[in-house]
Amino acid sequence: MIPEGLRHGRYVSLTTFRKDGTGVATPVWYAVDGAELYVWTREDSWKVKRLRRDSRVLVTACDVRGRVAEGAASAEGTARLIGDVRAIRKLMARKYGWQFWLADLPAALVRLGKRPHLGIAVKFPAAEESL
Template sequence: MTPDTIPDELRRGRYVSLTTFRKNGTGVATPVWYAVDGDRLYAWTRTDSWKVKRLRRDPRVVAAVCDVRGNVAEGAERVEGTARLVTGEELRRVRRLLSRKYTWQFWAVDWPATVARLGKRPHTGIVVSFPGS
């Protein structure tokens, strides 16, 4: 998938339903904040989440624009991809992209979590690549 073939609704959406897969193949969809840059989708989640555990075992994902509760509109395009977990400099890039998109809302979530954990940020970045990218 090239930058111009990522669906416009995915570029413009506020939340994405990111489906990850259990050992038995059952999909688990979760709404997350995200940003699209070039031919990749960037998201973040808590490091101790089940989503991270599932992605460590199986990198397959399905992304679809959703509302804050994770409801995907009927007829919304679902895009299959492969995710990888990132930390360090790549996580900083994810954080920059998300802070640009969500501004004060992002900081309202990130800073209290950092303070509560004595400076350690409890998040892991997710970078999703789509077929052909």
């Protein structure tokens, strides 16, 4: 179940973990659909490389620069990578509107229409499981 404080923000800090267990936080756009939180990212990003090895994540509400306010909503979850990002792109476009297209379209033109992206779906344990 997605914590209420993570349902409606603009950014979350997505923390993935290195081999030595050190967390690496990255502020990202996200969208929520049903019981999962979705992120759209480049398939060659370091967060994807870390997730291929360890699916644990920590998601925390933050601002555009990744700054986390005291008492910000936070939850641990498990991530999975999604190759077909069409549904995630629609969710992001619906949430971020012209800002999403402003980021996506020029990049697609530079890459000659190719969009080397992956989706990240984060599932959180149900409240009764985390007790």
